[in-house]
Amino acid sequence: MKVTGTFLFRGPREAVWDLLQDPAVLAKAMPGAERLERTEGDRFEGSMKVSLGPVTAARFTLVVELADKAAPERFAMRIDSQGPLGFTRGKALVELTPVDEGTMMSYSSDLQIGGRIAAVGQRVIDMAARMMTEKGLESLQKELDARLAGGSRA
Amino acid sequence: MSDRVTVRARVNGVEYERSVEPRLLLSDFLRQDLGLTGTHVGCEHGVCGACTVLVEGEPVRSCLMFAVQADGARLTTAEGLTPGNGAPLHPLQAAFRDAHALQCGFCTPGILMSMAALLDAPSPLSDEDIRATLAGHLCRCTGYANIVRAVRKAHGQLHR
Amino acid sequence: MASYIGERVRRNEDARLLTGRALFVDDVQLPGMAHVAFLRSDHAHGRLRGVDVEDARRYPGVIAVFTAADLGDFWQPGPLLVPPPPVPGLEFHARTQVPLARDKVRHVGEPIAMVVAESRYVAEDALALIAVDVEPLGAVGDLEAALLPDAPKVHDELASNLAARVRQQKGDYDRARADADLVVSRRFVYDRGASAAIENRAVAAAWDPKSEELTIWDTTQAPIPIRNGLARLLGLLESQVNVIAPFVGGGFGPKIMMFYPEEVLVPWAARRLGRPLKWTEDRHENFGATTQERSQVHDAEIALTREGRILGVRDVFLHDNGAYNAYGLTVPINSQCTLLGMYRVPNYESEFKAVFTTRTQVTPVRGAGRQHGVFVMERLLDLAARELGIDRLELRRRNLLSPDEFPHNHEIIFQDFAPLTYDSGDYLPAFDEAAALIGYDRFYREEQPRLRAEGRRVGLGIVGYVEGTGIGPYEGARVTVEPSGLVRVATGVGTQGQGHFTAFAQLVADALGVDVEQVRVVTGDTREFHWGTGTFASRGAVVAGTACRSAALAVRDKVVALAARLLDAAPETIELEGGRARGRGRDDASLSLGELAARANPLRGAVTPGMEPGLEATAYFGPDRGNTANGVHAMIVEVDPETADVKILRYVVVHDCGRLINPLIVEGQIQGGVAHGIGNAFYEQLHYNEDGQLLNASLMDYLLPVATDVPDVEMAHRETPSPFNPSGLKGVGEAGCIATGALFAQAVEDALGHAVEIRGIPLSPDRLFHLMREARA
Secondary structure, eight states, X not given: OEEEEEEEESSOHHHHHHHHTOHHHHHHHSTTEEEEEEXXXXXXXXXXXXXXXXXXXXXXXXXEEEEEEETTTEEXXXXXXXXXXXXXXXXXXXXXXXXXXXXXXXXXXXXXXXXXXXXXXXXXXXXXXXXXXXXXXXXXXXXXXXXXXXXXXX | XXXXXXXXXEETTEEEEEEXXXXXXXXXXXXXXXXXXXXXXXXXXXXXXXXXXXXXTEEEEGGGSBGGGGTTOEEEOGGGSSSSXXXXXXXXXXHHHHTTOOSSOSSHHHHHHHHHHHHTSOSOOOHHHHHXXXXXXXXXXXXXXXXXXXXXXXXXXXXX | OOOOTTSOOOOTTHHHHHTTOSOBGGGOOOTTOEEEEEEEOSSSSEEEEXXXXXXXXXXXXXXXXXXXXXXXXXXXXXXXXXXXXOOTTOEEOOOOOXXXXXXXXXXXXXXXXXXXXXXXHHHHHHHTTXXXXXXXXXXXXXXXXXXXXXXXXXXXXXXXXXXXXXXXXXXOHHHHHHHOSEEEEEEEEEOOBOOOOSSOOEEEEEEETTTTEEEEEEOOSOHHHHHHHHHHHHTOOGGGEEEEOOBOSOOSSTTSSOOOHHHHHHHHHHHHHTSOXXXXXXXXXXXXXXOBBOOEEEEEEEEEOTTOOEEEEEEEEEEEOTTOOTXXXXXXXXXXXXXXXXXXXXXXXXXXXXXXXXXXXXXXXXXXXXXXXXXXXXXXXXXXXXXXXXXXXXXXXXXXXXXGGOSEEEEEEOTTXXXXXXXXXXXXXXXXXXXXXXXXXXXXXXXXXXXXXXXXXXXXXXXXXXXXXXXXXXXXXXXXXOTTSOEEEEXXXXXXXXXXXXXXXXXXXXXXXXXXXXXXXXXXXXXXXOOOOOSOTTOIIIIIHHHHHHHHHHHHHHHHHHHHHHHTOOGGGEEEETTEEEXXXXXXXXEEHHHHHHHTSOSSSOOOTTOOSSEEEEEEEOOXXXXXXXXEEEEEEEEOTTTOOEEEEEEEEEEEOBSOSOHHHHHHHHHHHHHHHHXXXXXXXXXXXXTSOBSOOSTTTSOOOOTTTOOOOEEEEEOOOOTTSTTOBOOOTTHHHHSHHHHHHHHHHHHTTTSSOXXXXXXXXXXXXXXXXXXXX
């Protein structure tokens, strides 16, 4: 599955970059994420609970590794998630560009999805991925708003 | 999952009371806990219709319902269409035999229950009506035509 | 004497099925029974680095968890069920399925671990606690890419993904091609479908330590081979293993003697754990674990004269056999052989390659490759007819084999290892009758022009097919007259709705002059009869039916001899009717069959030299080769030009399966086969993505035809008896679904005024929509 898109953050690029490197923030941004912790360097491990169409809520282990970092412009993520109902595995690329209104993020991911989520969730999988992404990005914006309102932390 | 709940139901005229897990499906309750294996399970997601039973006279997919949801209800399964072993077949069952409306017979109990509910209505019944209701069931053997014939025949007999 | 053969006898088995009293495998419940669930691969292809089952083992209610490592010596690949036929130059690499994946997983749904628990619910809870470490390897799906040198290999130790290469030919196609006025060549694709019996598979097993017997209830089409194989695998005597295939909720091929992992492991674990066990497949498992059929890609061409005489056909095709090939080459050989159809094809060259892919194993599914051959040939004829400007029905008429050409040897080897020889047939009248029934001439003279003028897109299709049926090796039956007067028939084939309880009873009732309802048939229980193979290849009625008849005739001889002695009459004057034996012209003196059965086994003096007790006989029938049934299907469709939905307005079948035992049952087989064929042709397609994931593994997304999709089929029977068995029978089980793909393609093209050319099946509303849009662009 390929998910690509853009999102306009209302805030400066450095602030957005810092936000995206903070596992506590990322955990909040991912719908269903229960925890996400840095285990070493740029490797994060955690778990998330996902419901998808006819597939009931299921817990997935989640490993995210950041790579090819070029602060504050771009980074790549390797994602590996597994659970009783299947797996998701793949790569995502995130780029940040300063624009007049703030920071434009463009993202593209290529994910392999297997198991029951692929087999019976196919009709809703794209929609669900898009909704989860949108929801996540909106909560990131809220977090960014809170940080910027909090003053000089960035 | 070990908290058990009590389910009381009147199935084919007989009162049953069983202690079950809340997550137990009605289909498993009927088949395993009550031994009424005439209700069959073909897909566990409400598409094939083999598990159809009557709850308060209405056809439902017993694989999409928990046993606890049937607490206090009156149920009919394929075993309940005839009063007992050796009794003559219900006119619908007899029509199925006459018209060769079943082959492997696995989907048949569910189809019988939907059609029994359809036949309760005394109004005229067209082949299109029968096919529309039958379209809620999957049968891999018969190609449906003889089922339509059987239901038409049974309807004629029951509403003479 | 009245005869039951050819009568529309209502089925003996129906009362049990209609009242919910028929036993299916999942209905088996035994005291102390535990339940089994399997952890299956989510990956299409990967190296299995580890399976951690410790948490699952500790889960309350779990009795045992097994991985490949726990199976010890019992872990071994399953048997090769059908060896390759003796075709010169044939290349074949057998790789059969394993009980639990050990080093690699090769398709989504392949079992990795087995959990035994107090309930299925608990067993499934425990599956969620098993951690599997898989290193993904590339999926193999596209048949051409699979044979490229850089393709990931499904079986590492093989040189490539090539599973087999088979070339068969007769005559000299190249010369035929050089002599031809017209050569038409195309690529045709037939994609995968599921058999989708409404009953999923199930296995229950119980070991009795006191009698040292293992009893297995199995949704198999072939209980005897399963019994024999399991005895060998488990180190038991065959007499210690009973396999019962009770009522089976549809077979359609994949329930044949596969020695599926679950079929082997559940009995093994039941014995090891000392607990009765049951596993029932759920629908999701079925889509990955039960065998499938159909992916083939054909590059075919036909050479003809200007007058439309076929000079030759060449077909080169790829066959997807999935990750394993336990069923050998039956499916592609059927495609190769059935392509020739009803036609005189003097020169034929056919080569196929079977390919390993990371998809569920392929084995015969109703039709078993025959529809591919029919599709290719009928499509080539349609295209040739257009290019030659000859009416497509007329083109077929010019090439049909005529009755004086039978038996007709096609000079290539069929799936039963014998030369492909048609036993009998009379094809031209079948075509003419179908054309008359569908109103071929009137349709083109009046109906199509009139409806076209109204803007409606209606089209007609008419195609013929042959079906090789009734192959050996053999079946047997035992017929016993009991003192109650009831007649018991035991045979080894399993039954999945084909009406064996009735058809076999008719054959026996006729031989013994008893009421058909007095004949009780037992099938599919190795305790009752333990020689035979199984129900497949439309062979039950032909092979087992003939054995039933032979056994009944042998019993008849005993009845006559005894009655003659007791009635003091000459044996040739004894008549059997209404369950009694009497001497001709002596209405006063008669004996019931029950009385005779009692007299044949008295307490004193039952057996004198040369005699056997009772009225019982066992007989076997093994045909030298199979029969060839045939038929012509015709239909009229209407295509919605906006939505591409196809509505079938009429469907006609003229078929010839030799002598009919029971038209009610035969018509049911045809109607059901047509429905199956409509599904294959227009609704059912297994969608795999490039990662080898099946994307529509539920009955919500994999569409089976429903009551509003299937028309009432109009049928006409023709009966050209087979000379290969005494009753003149041929089989019918698969006939309905063989022609449907070719028929759909022709009728839809006709409806659309040949704006599109259909070279792929299944055709879905979606695919047709795109074809129509491309054509407009």
